[in-house]
Amino acid sequence: MTERRSDELRLSVAVAALELFAFDGGTSTTIEAICDRAGISQRTFYRHFPVKEDVVVPLFERSAEAMTESLGDAPADGDVVEVLVEIFSPRTMFRDLPPAIFQQRFLSVMRDSPEYLLRWHALDEPMSGPMADFLAARGLVGDDPFERGLRSGLVLHAARLAYYRWMQAETPEGLHELLERAMVAVLSSWKGGLADHAW
CATH class of the missing domain: 1.10.10 (Arc Repressor Mutant, subunit A)
Known part of the structure; x- marks a missing residue:
């Protein structure tokens, strides 16, 4: 085969x-x-x-491929928060995958099952380098490998926490708003990270 x-x-x-x-x-x-x-x-x-x-690994691999491609194609002069929110949006993360993957029910199953959650977290590894390159191209991270890994990891983790929060039925916020809040919170903690973002 x-x-x-x-x-x-x-x-x-x-x-x-x-x-x-x-x-x-x-x-x-x-x-x-x-x-x-x-x-x-x-x-x-x-x-x-x-x-x-x-x-479930092929689903997350396909998702990582879609996001990596979108990171490489992202406009250099676009608003960083808006670009990241779009990259972590379902239409980017889960394009070319069936709608069922984006059901809160399925993602909650992944979150609540430790063995499957590990497979979801493994998505961070192939995404770390492309995310660091994306941030570096926008002056948000330097050449230090530790800093690059730390900052890209923070962005990826913040996006996952936004998804976790969205899965909670009691939250009135939509996923887009939660992703935007997460990106603003992370990037605003970096010196000059949101100098041009209208928030």
Whole structure:
């Protein structure tokens, strides 16, 4: 099987799993049920996913690819907060993925299941370098590797906290507003970080 076909298969199985997780509201769905929905054998499943929890990895990998591409394409003269809010928006993070991934229910399942949350957090690793490059191109971080890693990590964590807050049913704020608040809070703590942002 070619690498491309393998990636397509992994993504289709991941989509089948996310739809079941979103429907059930939990991760207790069996591998057998995921395989039935995806139309594959359990042997094929284990060839692509050593453990059940890895089934969501292709979703987060696709999300990281979309955000990395958007970071590279972002206008150099755009408002940093507005650009980051757009990059972390569902239409960027989850483009080319089924709408079910953006359901609060599915994302809450990921947040509330430690094994799956680890897979979501793993998204930070491939995103750290591109985010640091994005910040550096806008004068928000220097060449020091520690500073670059720290600041890019803060931005990524702030976005995740905005999603966590949005998942709480009692919050009256929308995701866009929460992402904007998160980016303003992080960037305004850096000297000159928001000098040109109208807030």
